Amino acid sequence: MVKLKHIYKKVTKALREGFFNINYKLFKYIPAEIHRANGLRILVYHGICETEPYKFNSRFITAKQFEEHLVLIKKLYNLVSLKDLKNNNLSNEKLNILITFDDGLKNNFTHAFPLLKKHSIPAVFFVTGLANTSLPYMFNDITDIAPLLINNDVEINDEYFFSEKIFLNHRFLNKEGVSLAERYHDASYVTRESIVRELIKVIPPAKLDENKIYFELMNEEEMEEISEYPDYEIGSHGLYHTDLSTLSDIDINNELENSVNYFAAVLDRRIEAIAFPFGSYNQKVITACENHELTLLFGTEKKFRVDSKNKIYERFTVNPFVSAINQMYYISKNNYE
Numbered sequence: 001m002v003k004l005k006h007i008y009k010k011v012t013k014a015l016r017e018g019f020f021n022i023n024y025k026l027f028k029y030i031p032a033e034i035h036r037a038n039g040l041r042i043l044v045y046h047g048i049c050e051t052e053p054y055k056f057n058s059r060f061i062t063a064k065q066f067e068e069h070l071v072l073i074k075k076l077y078n079l080v081s082l083k084d085l086k087n088n089n090l091s092n093e094k095l096n097i098l099i100t101f102d103d104g105l106k107n108n109f110t111h112a113f114p115l116l117k118k119h120s121i122p123a124v125f126f127v128t129g130l131a132n133t134s135l136p137y138m139f140n141d142i143t144d145i146a147p148l149l150i151n152n153d154v155e156i157n158d159e160y161f162f163s164e165k166i167f168l169n170h171r172f173l174n175k176e177g178v179s180l181a182e183r184y185h186d187a188s189y190v191t192r193e194s195i196v197r198e199l200i201k202v203i204p205p206a207k208l209d210e211n212k213i214y215f216e217l218m219n220e221e222e223m224e225e226i227s228e229y230p231d232y233e234i235g236s237h238g239l240y241h242t243d244l245s246t247l248s249d250i251d252i253n254n255e256l257e258n259s260v261n262y263f264a265a266v267l268d269r270r271i272e273a274i275a276f277p278f279g280s281y282n283q284k285v286i287t288a289c290e291n292h293e294l295t296l297l298f299g300t301e302k303k304f305r306v307d308s309k310n311k312i313y314e315r316f317t318v319n320p321f322v323s324a325i326n327q328m329y330y331i332s333k334n335n336y337e
């Protein structure tokens with residue numbers, strides 16, 4: 001019975017998406033739910049690429065898809081900046097949209113930023129401090145790309161991981177079926193950095209170069225340029241993209257202090273916003289943010305909500321698998337059902 005219900009739901013969803021697509025294409029029809037929506041929706045984007053958005057993971061959309069989003073967002077909603085959010089400068093009639101980017105990939109600067117400027121759409125970029133290290137790559141990006149670019153199994157700290165290549169799910173798995181990313185999720189930055197170093201070494205350089213749009217990070221000049229525009233801001237995404245909720249008090253404080261100081265040096269200003277890596281936080285993390293005058297706190301979905309008087313802004317993650325009009329529909333509804 002449960003299974004039937006599940007299938008029925010999937011079928012009606014696919015039919016509805018098809019109906020919206022055709023009607024939008026033919027008649028520029030906008031579903032009523034979109035017009036009715038109000039409140040605030042903070043969107044999360046990660047990467048913008050030119051082709052093959054699903055090549056390594058589901059965190060990318062193409063520049064074409066992104067511009068389709070921007071055109072519709074501008075037409076249908078009220079766009080706000082981080083300053084508008086801070087000053088509660090929001091519309092009562094329309095749904096307010098703030099666009100955010102996590103992880104600080106270079107393509108945010110090369111592909112997203114020009115389009116955002118072209119359409120005069122504000123945004124916030126949450127960036128780590130990895131650009132300032134000798135190996136400026138994110139552990140999670142490299143563990144996503146490596147299984148597809150390395151033909152052999154890998155040995156990491158005396159443990160074998162074999163690559164599983166299923167569409168959209170390329171992973172290195174150990175013999176218990178635990179992925180490399182999961183296995184070292186709670187590990188220290190030093191450990192994760194050494195794994196990145198190992199993986200990078202075995203990927204053929206030409207393949208690495210061909211795919212750099214999927215993992216190359218923004219440099220400091222690019223961060224500076226973004227933050228020169230009043231509508232665009234840089235926020236913290238932790239220092240090393242560590243899951244802050246797994247750290248001790250001292251380590252949380254170090255991560256935040258170093259991140260705040262890093263941006264003070266690079267951008268010559270104090271940042272006020274942080275998006276928690278993995279959307280993950282706890283009361284200790286919130287208290288540490290207060291101590292470092294990080295006042296605008298961003299999570300992801302509701303799942304990590306803790307019982308707290310502090311306001312954590314929930315965000316809505318965009319999805320590469322739906323068309324622009326359907327993405328607007330799901331943004332309006334605040335879920336993918």
Ligand SMILES: [Zn+2]
Pocket residue numbers: 102103237241277278
């Ligand atoms: Zn992230």
